[in-house]
Amino acid sequence: MTECDNDAMRDQLPLLVRGLRSTNEATQLKAHLAECAACAAEFNVLERSARLFDQATPRIDTAAILAKLPAAPGSRPALTVSHGRSRPFGLRRYALATAASFLLVASLSLGALRESFFGGKPGTDIVGDSSTPMVAMLPVGLVGGNELGELGVDDLETLLKELDQLEATVAAEPVTMQRPVSSAPEGL
């Protein structure tokens, strides 16, 4: 069988096989095929070849491909330093912990000093009763810088209130610390 001389038509036959022609172009090509036996035979071979290639092509699992693809650039989380350290709350937590530790150590140290230096001397007796916390049991002379005998009742009461506030602060610090530390997701 001789080949068709219409190269323009022949050249488009593979495109017609895969439906890659517009409606008008496809109509023209089919009209040519209806009157050209050589092109019709060639088109038949091309169609069968395409079918053969299709049969040899396995189905592709596109979901598996998508699962392996990198994330879209714009959707990637920005690179940041650890959240816990960058947040102001984290810094405040550290500051509170340091302050609480300092107060506890200071109160314990002062209590120990009091026991060492003024344990049995008269006039340096404990301010407050036996239930008073250690901070409140400091010798008055160490706290205020005045001799006990020079302080009036009002002065003593003011001093006691200040010591109570200090005690309350010390007692309260661990409580305020525990919540953020235990709830911190970073495990700080």
Add this chain to the structure above:
Amino acid sequence: MPLTAQSLPATDTELIARWQSGDQRAAALLVERHATPLARFAASLGVHDEVDELVQDTFVRAFQSLDTFRADSQLRTWLFTICKRLLLDRRRAERRRRDVAEVDERDAATEYDALDVMVGDELAERLRNAVNGLTALQREVFSLRVNEGMAYSDIASLVGSTEGACRVHYHNALKAIKEQVHND
């Protein structure tokens, strides 16, 4: 511009831009659009069992370097190029493992049996034998033209030849197939 089956709501270039600005669904559309042609191309190159894996690796490699893709070429041609390089790398690695001499990408004609599928009739059997009997280059050019309707210029860049040479390869392949199908 002719209306073709490729005329989908968004072009490849638009989908790439959408993906690059964070739209992961654009990747799904690109994969849906090009996975089967890629698989068909891989099968036409003689790949058997690992078509799925090869196509997957091609997409992963492509998306990792999508910013290097130039929009003046077809995405599908670029994907095919990546697929072919990956395949050649694999074949070279396999040959090295077997201590065989350097691979020539055109020497696979004798190994080609990717079209050894069940055929329904004698004509189809003859057609399969005819395609299997083509040289690797003829078969690749023929497959790209028939399966993808690819322009000769794109085929030329993909196979590393000239447009004129690819046109000749296509017509020689078609002639050989027609002769075998009609004369056996």
